[in-house]
Every structure is written in C-alpha cells, then in structure tokens.
Amino acid sequence: xxxxxxxxxxxxxxxxxxxxxxxxxxxxxxxxxxxxxxxxxxxxxxxxxxxxxxxxxxxxxxxxxxxxxxxxxxxxxxxxxxxxxxxxxxxxxxxxxxxxxxxxxxxxxxxxxxxxxxxxxxxxxxxxxxxxxxxxxxxxxxxxxxxxxxxxxxxxxxxxxxxxxxxxxxxxxxxxxxxxxxxxxxxxxxxxxxxxxxxxxxxxxxxxxxxxxxxxxxxxxxxxxxxxxxxxxxxxxxxxxxxxxxxxxxxxxxxxxxxxxxxxxxxxxxxxxxxxxxxxxxxxxxxxxxxxxxxxxxxxxxxxxxxxxxxxxxxxxxxxxxxxxxxxxxxxxxxxxxxxxxxxxxxxxxxxxxxxxxxxxxxxxxxxxxxxxxxxxxxxxxxxxxxxxxxxxxxxxxxxxxxxxxxxxxxxxxxxxxxxxxxxxxxxxxxxxxxxxxxxxxxxxxxxxxxxxxxxxxxxxxx
Numbered sequence: 001x002x003x004x005x006x007x008x009x010x011x012x013x014x015x016x017x018x019x020x021x022x023x024x025x026x027x028x029x030x031x032x033x034x035x036x037x038x039x040x041x042x043x044x045x046x047x048x049x050x051x052x053x054x055x056x057x058x059x060x061x062x063x064x065x066x067x068x069x070x071x072x073x074x075x076x077x078x079x080x081x082x083x084x085x086x087x088x089x090x091x092x093x094x095x096x097x098x099x100x101x102x103x104x105x106x107x108x109x110x111x112x113x114x115x116x117x118x119x120x121x122x123x124x125x126x127x128x129x130x131x132x133x134x135x136x137x138x139x140x141x142x143x144x145x146x147x148x149x150x151x152x153x154x155x156x157x158x159x160x161x162x163x164x165x166x167x168x169x170x171x172x173x174x175x176x177x178x179x180x181x182x183x184x185x186x187x188x189x190x191x192x193x194x195x196x197x198x199x200x201x202x203x204x205x206x207x208x209x210x211x212x213x214x215x216x217x218x219x220x221x222x223x224x225x226x227x228x229x230x231x232x233x234x235x236x237x238x239x240x241x242x243x244x245x246x247x248x249x250x251x252x253x254x255x256x257x258x259x260x261x262x263x264x265x266x267x268x269x270x271x272x273x274x275x276x277x278x279x280x281x282x283x284x285x286x287x288x289x290x291x292x293x294x295x296x297x298x299x300x301x302x303x304x305x306x307x308x309x310x311x312x313x314x315x316x317x318x319x320x321x322x323x324x325x326x327x328x329x330x331x332x333x334x335x336x337x338x339x340x341x342x343x344x345x346x347x348x349x350x351x352x353x354x355x356x357x358x359x360x361x362x363x364x365x366x367x368x369x370x371x372x373x374x375x376x377x378x379x380x381x382x383x384x385x386x387x388x389x390x391x392x393x394x395x396x397x398x399x400x401x402x403x404x405x406x407x408x409x410x411x412x413x414x415x416x417x418x419x420x421x422x423x424x425x426x427x428x429x430x431x432x433x434x435x436x437x438x439x440x441x442x443x444x445x446x447x448x449x450x451x452x453x454x455x456x457x458x459x460x461x462x463x
Contacts, residue, residue: 004029014051014103014216015127033228040315043275046230053136053180054226055124057109060187062165063116067189067213071165073145074118075111077089080126082136084169084196090139095125098343101182103127111145128229132173137196140221142166142187164310166214168221177239184219188212235273236263238281245284259288263300267307271315274308274335278320279328281308286329289349290340302349303362309372310365325375343380346373347406354413367417367428374439381446395448404451407443411455412437415462 011019011029019031024115036042062071079090090105090155109122134398143162166187172179188195214220233239241262247261266281274281288300288301314319331342350373354363365375381399385391390398395402422429436459443452 007410009343013048013050014052017048024068035226035228035413038272040271040275040311041317043272043317044256045278046276046280046319050228050230051128051130051232052130052228053126054185055227056224057120057122057124057140057225058222058224059117060142060222061117061220062214063219067212067214068144068165070146070163071142071143072116073111073115073141073147074115074165075108075145076120076163077106077108077141077143078124079106079139079141080136080138082129082133082174084135084137084194086193091129093127093129095127106225113147128232129170130231132178132232134171134173134176135196136172138170138172138223140168140170140223141183142168151381155214163191167195168223169195170225171196171222176243176313177236178227178232178234180225180228180234182224184216185221185223187214187216187220201380216408230276233273233277235270237262237269238273238277241266245288259279259292259297260300263288263304263347265295266304271311274311275315275320277316278308278312279324282324283328286346286375289345295352298345298349302353304348306353306362306369307364313369321372322375325372325379327377329376331380332387341380341384341403343377344403344406346376346380347403347410351406351409351413354417363417364425366430367425367432370435371438374435378439378442378446385446387435396451399447404448407447408455419462 008029009021010023010027011031012022012024013019013031014033025288033054034365057076057078060074060076062074065071078094080093081090090107092103094107096104096105098104107122107124109120109124112118112120142165144162144165146161166189168185168187170179170183170185189212190210227234233242240372242260244258282305285301285305289298292301309321312318350366352368353359355362385398414436417425418429418433440452440456440459
C-alpha cells in the first residue's frame with residue numbers, strides 16, 4: 001500500500017476510462033470501485049457514466065441431489081446472455097483478471113475440493129449493456145472437476161475432466177427493474193431452448209417437462225448481486241417515475257392523474273438514491289414543469305423539488321444544490337414549444353403553494369430554503385435574455401408583461417408569511433426575507449428597474 005498523490009497520471013477509472021493526464025505507458029494505475037456505505041452524507045451525485053454489476057455466487061447445496069453420480073469438486077462459471085435461444089452466445093462484457101484480456105465471455109469461481117456444498121468467495125465484475133431487456137440474464141453452469149490421476153500415462157480428454165452437473169439462471173430485469181437482492185435459484189440438469197420462460201420464481205412451479213430439475217426444483221444456489229450504475233436505479237419509486245416519463249414521451253396525450261401519482265410517490269424515495277441521481281431528477285422535474293398543461297402536475301412537481309431541497313439541507317448536502325444551479329441547470333433543456341419558461345412556470349407554482357393555507361409544512365420548507373428557488377429564477381431569467389438575444393433591448397421590453405405580473409403576485413404571496421407569521425416561524429421568515437432581497441438586487445440587472453423599485457417600495461410599505 002502506497003500513498004498516491006492527488007494528481008496521479010496514467011490512471012484509468014474502474015470502467016477502464018483514461019483520466020487526464022494520460023500518456024501511453026507500460027505502468028497504468030487502476031481505480032478500485034468504492035462501495036460507499038448506504039448513508040446519505042457519504043453519497044454524491046453521479047457525474048460520469050458507470051454501469052457495473054458485481055455478482056457473488058455464495059453457496060450451492062448439492063448434498064441431497066441424486067441426479068449426478070459425481071458432483072463433488074464443483075466449479076461454477078458465470079456468463080451474461082441476451083437470449084435463451086438454441087444458438088445464443090455469451091456476451092463479452094465480463095471483466096477479465098489482471099494480466100488477461102480486458103473483457104471475456106466467461107468467469108469461473110475457485111474449485112473447492114471434495115465439497116458437495118461449496119461456498120464460493122469470488123467476485124465477478126460485469127459491464128452491463130446500456131439497453132437491457134427481459135431476455136438478458138446470468139447463466140450459471142456447474143462442473144464436476146475430476147481429480148483422478150491416470151497412472152497408465154494415457155492422455156485424458158478434457159471432456160472427462162470437466163463434466164457438467166447443472167445449470168441455473170437469473171434474469172437481470174423483472175418488470176423493467178433490475179434484480180439486485182439476494183436470490184435463491186433452482187438448478188436444472190439440462191438447458192433446453194426457451195428456458196427463461198419455463199421458470200416462474202413467484203409461483204415456485206416447474207411444470208414444463210423439458211426442464212429436469214435437480215432435487216425436485218428446490219432453490220439450491222444462493223447468489224448475491226451488487227449494482228453500481230448511473231442509469232439504473234434500485235429504488236422502486238424513482239424507477240417507476242423514470243419509467244413513466246420514458247413511456248409518456250411516446251404517448252400522444254398526457255395522463256395527468258398517473259403522473260401526479262408517481263410524483264407523490266417520489267416523496268418516499270430513498271435519500272441515498274435521491275442524492276446519487278440529483279441532477280437527473282431535478283432536470284426531469286423542471287422539464288415536466290415547463291411542458292405540462294395541467295396545474296396539478298406543475299404544483300406536485302414543485303412540491304417534490306421542495307422535498308428534495310429540504311432533504312439535502314437536512315443531510316448537510318446543500319452544496320450539491322449550488323453546484324447543480326451553477327454547472328448543470330440550463331433553461332434551454334426544459335423549454336417547450338409553447339414558449340413556456342422555467343422562471344415563469346416555477347414562480348406560478350410557488351404562488352399556488354404559498355396560497356394553500358392548509359399545507360403549512362410544505363410552505364415552511366419552501367420559505368426556509370427559498371434561496372434555491374430564487375437562484376433558479378435568476379439564472380433562468382439571465383439565460384432567457386441571452387438565448388432570446390434581448391440583452392440589448394430596452395429593459396421594459398425584455399420580459400413580457402405576464403411575467404412581471406407573476407413576480408408581483410409572488411411578492412404578494414410572500415408578504416403575509418413574513419409580516420404576519422414572523423413570531424410563529426422566525427427562521428423561515430428571515431430566510432425568505434434575505435432571499436427576496438437578493439432576488440430584487442439581481443433583478444435590477446435584468447428587469448425594468450422602475451418596476452423593481454416599485455416592488456421594493458410595496459414590500460417595505462407593508463411593515
């Protein structure tokens with residue numbers, strides 16, 4: 001173990017991607033995958049592509065099987081396949097061992113001598129395909145390795161050294177979602193074409209005569225998977241939300257009720273997953289905000305953003321939100337054909353939430369962390385002027401009158417929470433007061449200054 005300088009050269013990531021500065025050299029450093037504890041404060045947003053799965057065959061219980069006469073020195077090989085057809089071939093996506101090819105089609109675990117219930121301890125690293133479907137699966141093949149020594153000196157054929165003693169398979173996806181929990185798999189003595197469709201893990205029924213199950217189809221193989229991916233999520237609520245957004249893009253008509261249901265479910269998503277996918281989630285929510293024609297969808301989208309901002313602050317990760325605004329947010333990503341802008345739609349949704357007197361919990365979160373939303377408004381306004389080439393226009397013509405009315409309505413919605421509820425929520429009132437002051441100061445650069453000074457005067461006159 002050596003201390004590594006922070007500016008190390010000739011280094012590749014865990015996906016074999018070179019990190020600058022990189023020069024052709026015989027000595028290359030390799031980054032080891034870091035399995036961060038499932039604690040939110042240790043998490044970080046994904047900023048680079050990664051799509052790995054680590055497979056751990058744990059144990060095979062063959063002590064009661066009667067199908068094979070010899071099954072003691074057991075080896076297991078793992079393959080990734082995209083079909084269960086007769087002519088299917090393994091994919092070349094398994095990372096090879098040091099000194100071998102970078103990728104291979106098969107990985108084998110260490111053979112344990114004379115063990116009918118071997119416990120494996122090997123780790124198999126897989127580069128998952130970007131586009132997965134229901135036919136992608138792991139195929140486990142078991143071999144009995146003969147240790148007999150031929151004293152007569154004749155050459156023993158390889159087929160007699162390795163004899164197949166079973167197969168097991170695990171689909172990588174179920175209901176369009178990655179399978180990552182620890183699994184108990186049945187083992188078959190043969191591998192007929194179409195074997196994936198023959199096993200229903202939920203009903204535990206094996207009624208297809210083509211498959212000959214070992215030990216009556218009992219779950220004999222224990223295997224565990226660990227997913228490290230920036231495109232596939234293990235969280236059920238976030239997966240359902242992403243899946244709905246993907247399928248609705250091709251739909252002719254927006255179904256508001258379904259989308260609102262998935263948006264509300266996002267309040268229950270795991271905080272660690274939320275931090276990992278933070279830029280992607282915020283981008284998708286802002287896209288919904290500008291493209292929807294349903295007020296209920298826009299308001300619920302904003303509610304989720306408020307929840308995310310609050311959770312990040314509770315975990316001490318507010319700096320990731322500032323990084324998102326500075327480096328990731330781009331108004332052009334969320335613009336719709338109806339000329340809707342992020343700043344206008346976000347301001348309208350905030351007004352509706354502030355006027356819903358029954359939902360004080362969400363309102364208090366919004367007021368307490370209002371800096372994030374005003375920063376979004378300012379950046380969206382600035383990018384709007386740049387992209388529409390309106391910086392050289394007179395200030396009174398830079399923004400439409402409807403947006404100025406929206407900003408004025410936003411002020412009227414904020415005032416009661418500052419001057420009437422100050423004793424009840426002193427921290428929230430103070431934060432929104434400061435955030436509004438910064439927003440007014442920056443708006444002097446972008447908007448009609450006479451309009452801004454009138455807003456400042458209206459605000460001060462309320463105290």
